[in-house]
Amino acid sequence: MDPFFQEAPTLGNPFERDTHLQAVIKRFCPPNDHAALQATLSDLGSRAAGDLAAAAASAERNPPRHIPFDPWGRRIDHIETDTGWRRLQDAAAELGIIADAYERPHGAWSRWHQALKLLLYHPSSAVFSCPLAMTDGAARALELYGAGDDQHAVFKHLTSREPAHFWTSGQWMTERTGGSDVGGTQTVARPDGHGGYLLQGTKWFTSATTSEIAMTLARIEGDPAGSKGLSLFMVKLRDAKGALNHITVHRLKDKLGTKALPTAELTLEGTPATLIGGAGGGVRKIASLFNITRIYNALCAVGGMRRALLLAKDYAEKRTAFGKPIMEHPLHQTTLARLDAEASACLLLVLHTARLLGKVECGDADDGETKLLRILTPIVKLYTAKVGIAVTSEALECFGGAGYVEDTDLPRLLRDAQVLSIWEGTTNVLCLDVWRSIEREHSLQALETEFSTRYQAIQDPACRELADLFKTRFMEATAFYREGIAQNPRQIEAAMREIV
Ligand code: MFK
Ligand code: FAD
DSSP states (O other): OOOOOOOOOOOOOTTTTOHHHHHHHHHHSOHHHHHHHHHHHHHHHHHHHTHHHHHHHHHHHSOOEEEEEOTTSOEEEEEEOOHHHHHHHHHHHHHTHHHHHHHOTTGGGHHHHHHHHHHHHGGGTTTTHHHHHHHHHHHHHHHHHOOHHHHHHHHHHHTOSOTTTOOOEEEEOOBTTBSSOGGGOOOEEEEOSSSOEEEEEEEEEEEOTTSSEEEEEEEETTOOSSGGGEEEEEEEOBOTTSOBSSEEEEEEOOOSSOTTSOEEEEEEEEEEEEESSSSSOHHHHHHHHHHHHHHHHHHHHHHHHHHHHHHHHHHHHHOEETTEEGGGSHHHHHHHHHHHHHHHHHHHHHHHHHHHHHHHHTTOOOHHHHHHHHHHHHHHHHHHHHHHHHHHHHHHHTTGGGGGOGGGTOHHHHHHHHGGGTTTSOHHHHHHHHHHHHHHHOOHHHHHHHHHHHHHHOOOHHHHHHHHHHHHHHHHHHHHHHTTOTTOHHHHHHHHHHHO
């Protein structure tokens, strides 16, 4: 008898294979754009399984390396990255992932189009989507608060479609004192006497340390303690000769996942910096950045889930147990269907959020939609991250032992999902952001209106039964607010958990 060897799962074109994604696009895309979008995503799907996947595999095989000294002992702090990593950056520029959001070729639908590209790009990008997220956020902060020729030139680099001109940005908020509570930021900004500032302080997590610029928080000397005293700054990482600009990189983090992404600890030692949007209000200004990266986080969670499921479904057709493909076993079918339903719900939620973002950025949104975007952003970030971890974990189980074996490349999917609930605000911190948006921006009404509009449109009795259940829980969770008893922090936290 010939020895048996299991056929490996194959990705194929992840757009062509994802019938649910195609159905969603058909349902929501403006009819005139549909054919062109379909063709763009089909091309991108083929690249996601082809050259992008190959570049990502190379970047994962050759993780970044910190080279502190040159052969003669000079401090250089070079971070060596793989050619695949750099190809992924070039591809992002060519695909116009950031440019689409700012040139707005589809008007208020541009963010929605961009979101679809990201869903396919992210899972084949070795998490280059992280530098892209921060670059997009930095472009948004510059669009809102930037001034002057230099900042305009930087904006042009961040939004370029030309690989040779395209720059990326970091987002340096976390210090040793805390990533959630940035009020403890110890970085100090001293005027340089020529209108600029020199920064002194240590940043504890800086992903994409190979970026050209970074947006960061610092306290101008003499400004008050706490978050109120922080301002937003832009740092150019390298000088004209390509040497780091008064920055010492201590080491790269040894992380559970995101292995191709360089994440460093570094110290700013009199690093020249430009104040963005004037002194003070640093947290509010950097919120324009992290509200973009939080939506990217959600898109990447969904992209990761769909990728894991496509592979699991393909495998279910190829793997036989008890005399038939595992796809034909009812329990396995149910598992895949349940995971698919969860990932599909997240897909709809995040695409709707991207649509709202596009409307708000183009000035097409009414007050209710603006508030809805505000409250949905932390909700979709925290919810899709949690579901992403759970779905990816169970998707690995669908491969049996192979899902736990490194050279199948499946465990990486789970490692890369695990970070999604930590960076860009942990789950509890985002629960409190939901509360902040309710209390300060009165966004709950917008969520209730959205819910009741959708509730009334439900025809199917089974769906209505589910929606009734959801409605009861939603009303209970928000009762504290309507009844003006929002005094007890425990009760607020429990309620926020229920709402999301
Ligand atoms: C592949 C996936 C892509 C993702 C890539 C990610 C790469 C990883 C990068 C990172 O992880 S970067 C670090 C991310 N760090 C965070 O997200 C910080 C988490 N902590 C919080 O979000 C805290 O809640 C916060 C720092 C905002 C608390 O700060 P404060 O100053 O104590 O809060 P406060 O006083 O309530 O708000 C200060 C101002 O910010 C207020 O405005 P005003 O100054 O006008 O009063 C708030 O209204 C405003 N603000 C806070 N959160 C906001 C916001 N505005 C809009 N949206 C929000 N979400
Ligand atoms: P802490 O803030 O100490 O939180 C610890 C725990 O306390 C969490 O569970 C949190 O939910 C909980 N907690 C805190 N406050 C509250 C509260 N008020 N109520 C209830 N619970 C609370 N940061 C950057 O700035 N730039 C980067 O590029 C970057 N890259 C990263 C890359 C990776 C791979 C990782 C893992 C992190 C990165 N970070 C980056 C840091 C990340 O944003 C922080 O780790 C995160 O914001 C949490 O901060 P912390 O680690 O200090 O945890």
